Amino acid sequence: MRAVARYGAAAAIGPLLAGTLAAAPAAGTPANAESRGTAIAARRAAAAGVGFGSCPASERLPSSVACGTVEVPLDYAEPDGRRISLTVSRIRATGEPGQYQGAFVYNPGGPGASSMYFPLAGGLPEWKRIARAYDLVGYAPRGVGRSAPLSCQDPSTYLKAPTQAPVHPSPAEKRERIAAAKAYAAGCARLTGPALRHYTSLNNARDLDVLRAALGQPRLTFMGASYGTYFGALYATLFPSHVRRMVFDSAVDPSREKIWYRSNLAQSLAFEGRWADFRAWAARHDGTFGLGGTPEAVAESYERARLRLAAKPAGGVVGPGQLQSAFLGTAYYDDYWAPRAKALSEYLRGNEEPLIAQAAPRPESAKGAENANAVYTAVECNDAPWPTDFAVWDRDNTELARRAPFETWDNVWTNLPCAYWTGPRQRPLEVRTKRGALPPVLILAAERDAATPYAGAKELARRLKGAVLITERDAGTHGVGGGPNGCVNAHLENYLLRGQTPVRRASCAPHPEPDPVSLDRSAAQPRLPHTV
Missing domain, CATH: 3.40.50.1820 (Alpha/Beta hydrolase fold, catalytic domain)
Structure with missing residues (x-):
């Protein structure tokens, strides 16, 4: 799945003989x-x-x-x-x-x-x-x-907020997501046409x-x-x-x-371990953040915020989906740990502003975000076969979410358009x-x-x-x-x-x-x- 955008970790040759090397394939590769x-x-x-x-x-x-x-x-x-x-x-x-x-x-x-x-x-x-x-x-x-x-959809509709992010989605929620994935895949095909497969x-x-x-x-x-x-x-x-x-x-x-299908399953499992790292760190610094003195207590603080945002989104735009996206950053980069923990702490104490500043979608970034997601989807869907029966996704990820609930279903929804992709798939x-x-x-x-x-x-x-x-x-x-x-x-x-x-x-x-x-x-x- 796509990562959170941020600024995180990143003898002279001879004369430059432009064009002297032909683009020959590796040994054993067909000269196609x-x-x-x-x-x-x-x-x-x-x-x-x-x-x-x-x-x-x-x-x-x-x-x-x-x-x-x-x-x-x-x-x-x-x-x-x-x-x-x-x-x-x-x-x-x-x-x-x-x-x-x-x-x-x-x-x-x-x-x-x-x-x-x-x-x-x-x-x-x-x-x-x-x-x-x-x-x-x-x-x-x-x-x-x-x-x-x-592009696969109107950018103005891409950063819709607030959104929900159920950890264990209901059958009705799954049907809604399936319909959205089908519509997204169809939008990619409609807006790009035959060029999409390249x-x-x-x-x-x-x-x-x-x-x-x-x-x-x-x-x-x-x-x-x-x-x-x-x-x-x-x-x-x-x-x-x-x-x-x-x-x-x-x-x-x-x-x-x-x-890419099994890569995403492995990723969702690994996110759970990294989410645990963040919670353990926040618990060690309970004196600063007040989120709880154990990883489990920090998880309970996060869950309280998630439920409160589901009932009343912060600033009208930060719901559980935006909270999830913001805290996914803690699994990528530990220099997100302090600002996210501080925002969660302030929110639970009644101050919404730090959380809104860190989690609210920015309309000025909608076009770039939609473009990046369209390219992500096209490349991953074109690169390899994906399961085309949602029952396979449902079985694999329901089991995985029992062990790794933090990011599993959010990862599924990101990639589900690949189940309904049209056109040839590469091996x-x-x-x-x-x-x-x-x-x-x-x-x-x-x-x-x-x-x-x-x-x-x-x-x-x-x-x-x-x-x-x-x-x-x-x-x-x-x-x-x-x-x-x-x-x-x-x-x-x-x-x-x-x-x-x-x-x-x-x-x-x-x-x-x-x-x-x-x-x-x-x-x-x-x-x-x-x-x-």
Whole structure:
């Protein structure tokens, strides 16, 4: 499911011989129409380059960032057919010419997230040395923002509030959600038409190779977070000889059988563990928040707020659904813990304002939120088969909700349109590389990450031969690169700047837990957003 949007954790190459590498598939991969189409598109992009200039006002980027576009085929099997433009952003490397190592491309996940903001990361302390060596490049994947944008419903109706969020929905509530999922899937098909089937993870990987060529890079330096690790793994499988350096931050389990239905089941279970972490922390700081001295007491405080909001939404717009969305953030990022606990505490004492400020939908974000959800839905529904009988979803998630009630059904409703999707479904690619085919790549993971459970990082390391796994022990923030853990950041810098990794794997002690007293400081450390 999609993550909560936030700012959370995130030797020179030779002459840049643009276009000298054809987009050849990995050994053993059929030389099909799509791989030939990728090669054609990459050659065209290498010749055209990216005409960087001023960014449109709609991007809301400072003048220090340059913007451009790259053309890619809508359908790689027909490279001479319809083409779409992907928006790209860049800030040039700030170091001396001898430090320069080329372009560094970043994707924050989703599906449905843009990294057009990414060049600004060079101004953050954790990224300054990397920014001296690399051009920092962001882009909006197909469907996102101005890159052939997708939509499945009127944005003005997307952030409807207040809403309910029953932990154990009734049969009537399930029927209502089924009808909504069918309508949403139909809206995606109606508003996009036959082009909808081309919004896939495999095409995101092919687009990445075209972007590489357009940037004049013989080999790609890339960091993907969350969902970005999945199509990054597809890229490594399809184009291993095109990889220079790759970082996989908070890795999706790429196993065919997990994409995407079972991945979401595993995610819902992991969210329960991370929700427990937050409650245990709040209980340890009962003197500050007054939510209860045990995790169970904190859960009772949350339930009291949920029931009160069901009867009378805060500010007329924050109901149980908005409360749930706000507190889902605590399962992603522990720097949400203090502000959310404070808002819950204030609400139960009669002050609604902090909760409204943190949980109320923002009308100005409706268009972007609807677009991101449309891309998320299209990509995940197109990528793989899903159960088409609601009885399967009902059976699996009713059982799961007995053990993991916090997020299970909310996750179901996010993904249920895939049960009623029209058009062909792909069979997921087998992610795997042979030893020696891929340069060393770096995998970063937090042991208690809920959005991308840690088992996925271990599975990815097993499949990409020569990958090195860096683990932040006993921590659960989603997206650890460029965050508060100096040990993780040292491994990241050592790899990106010098190409060096530990021999096999390494671990880092957890970053400190949030300080409940320094609420302003802990509320929003400026780091890179990650979504899945």
